[in-house]
Amino acid sequence: MKERRAEPRLWCSDLIKVRLDCAGGEPAELTANLEDISPSGACVQLEQPVPVGARLCLMLGRHRFRGRAMHCTHHEIGYFVGVRFDAGRKWSRKIYEPRHLLDPARVAKSRSSA
Numbered sequence: 001m002k003e004r005r006a007e008p009r010l011w012c013s014d015l016i017k018v019r020l021d022c023a024g025g026e027p028a029e030l031t032a033n034l035e036d037i038s039p040s041g042a043c044v045q046l047e048q049p050v051p052v053g054a055r056l057c058l059m060l061g062r063h064r065f066r067g068r069a070m071h072c073t074h075h076e077i078g079y080f081v082g083v084r085f086d087a088g089r090k091w092s093r094k095i096y097e098p099r100h101l102l103d104p105a106r107v108a109k110s111r112s113s114a
Contacts, residue, residue, distance in 0.1 A: 007038040008103075009036040014033070016060060017029055018032045019057040020054060021055040030046055032045060034098055039092065041070070042065070044083065045081075046078060049072050049074065050079065052069055052070065055068060056083055058083065065085050065089055067083045070084050
């Protein structure tokens, strides 16, 4: 499968709140697991599907990252939603660091040197 991301993502795990802005309805606040993150987007795992194109707000600590659902894929354990942050909003470790954070490039390097 060809990588479509413009930036490498860091693997992570952290429970966060996600606000889903439903067209014509009240926003819903959901609990999600933050799965991976990069400066321009993230992947969250939810218990319910999210329509592609839906507006989301990821609450990362005291910071809010608004964006749009780019895809929603069902797996055995839930729905994985790819979120592209709005232009002008970039994530960095200085702004918010998930509880568990791992760079997959470092994992690959440590395996190749073993």
